[in-house]
Structure formats: structure tokens, C-alpha cells
Amino acid sequence: MKPTQQSKAHLWLFLPFVLMMGAFCIAPSVWVIINSFYTNDAFTLEHYQKVLTSPFYLQAIRNSFWVSTYASIFGLIIGLLATSSLRYVSGKIRNVIIAFVNVSNNFSGVPLAFAFIIVLGTNGAITLIMRNYGLDGFNLYSTLGLIIVYIYFQIPMAILLLYPAFDSLKDDWQEAAALLGAGPLKYWQKVALPVLLPSILGTFVLLLANALGAYATAYTLTASNVNLIPIRIGALVAGDITLNPNLAAALSIILVVQLALVTLINQWLLRRRKYA
Secondary structure, eight states: OOOHHHHHHHHHHHHHHHHHHHIIHHHOOOOHHHHHEEEEEEEEEHHHHHHOHHHHHHHHHHHHHHHHHHHHHHHHHHHHHHHHTTTSSSSSHHHHHHHHHHHHOOOOOHHHEEEEEEESSSOHHHHHHHHHHTTOOOOTSSSHHHHHHHHHHHHHHHHHTTTGGGGOHHHHHHHHHHHTTTTHHHIIIIHHHHHHHHHHHHHHHHHHHHHHTOHHHHHHHHSSSSHHHHHHHHHHHOOOOOOHHHHHHOOOOOOHHHHHHHHHHHHHHHHHTTTT
């Protein structure tokens, strides 16, 4: 089938998007991959060897993975419960909540870290109140504090990603399950969760990617107190002492590999469930 004049015009309109994708996504990715294997204009695996044998960088890989995993799991659970609750409120209230969630989803980075410092920092408002009642000891600038902040910005994203998926649940399904003797718990176990499972797993992967790549919030909140891959990459790219963009490229590839493995496991679980 020959392309019509109108389809050719649409292809030309698509060209700016292709150019932007090539300039800002594909070209930098290719540069990172190539330069992760080079040092002093020579092909080498030295950077990967250094990362995979250095306790310092291995700690950064572990910290990034576990902080992101915990934040994604708790953010997903809270987002799942919140999205489920939205089905039982009126349309006006639901629209207000969704609008608030949309705004909250864009509240991240340095402003988010600064807000938490004001509220839960060493001299934050809630910290001072807790201290008056003898409840002292919480450290916002620790790994636990970082996980709490990550959970906060994961919840709105989880709600926005899961909200359309809940439209696939029909009200009469629960009524039919009740007529067959299934209670609410059995309904969610046997009907609702299996239907939502692909969306839940896909949301988890996106939340994990969102947390693994977070830099501004972590750097503002903890600087070098918590050893994370994005902070190490930033130090290697913009640092005055440890400037090494090629090693930063290798770390970036390892970060992508982590996410790729999680995505492959997600696809394997979905395929296994499909053919079970």
C-alpha cells in the first residue's frame, strides 16, 4: 500500500520528535555505553572491574537497590490502598483528590527535601514537638529517613499509574462473587488482584526506576552520608577531585542493568501467569 500525501505530511510532523529523541535520549545513551569501555583512548574493562571489585561502589549498588526497593514496595502498597478507596467516594471528592495527587507528583527534588528538613529535620517542627514528649532519636539524614522521603514521592505516582487500572474492575463482579459465597477477602484474592496484577507489577517497575534514578532529593538530604549510585555518578561527573566521566558511565550502565533485570523478571512472571 503506497503512502498517501496526507500520511507523508504526518511523517514530516513526526520528524521533530525523532530528532529530539535522537539528540537527548539515543545519542547520550550511545555515548555512555561507548565511553564506559574506554580510558585514555584505549578499549578496556577497567572501569567495570573497578566497580565490581570495589567495596565502596558495591555498597553504593546495594544501597541504591534496597532503598529503591523498600520505597517502591511501601509506595505501591499505600498507593494501591488509596486508589482502591477512591472507588468508594463521590465524583467531586475523587476529582479533588486526583488533582491534589497530580500536583504532589511534581513535588520532588530539592523542594521536597527542603520541606522534609523543615518538618522532620534536626530542628524541624514535628521533631521539636516529639522532643518535648521525650521522643527523640529519629534521624532524617539517615537511610531510614531517605526511604521515608522516597516513599512520599512514590505514592502520588503509584496512584496515578494504578487509577486507570481500577476501571477494569466491574462493580457487578463483586456482587456476583458475593452471591457465590465469596467474601471481600476472597473476591480480592481470586478476582480483583489477578486482574490488576499486570498493572501492579508494571507500576512497581516504574516506581523502582523512579527511585533508582533520583539524585536531587538524595543529594540535598544526605549529601555523602548515604552511599548511592546517583550520588557517586554526580561526584564523578562534576567533582573537583574525583572527576572520571568514564567510570561514571560504567556506573550508569550497571544502574540500567539493575533495572533491566527487574523488568525481565516482571515479564517472566507475567508470561508464567499467562500460560499457567
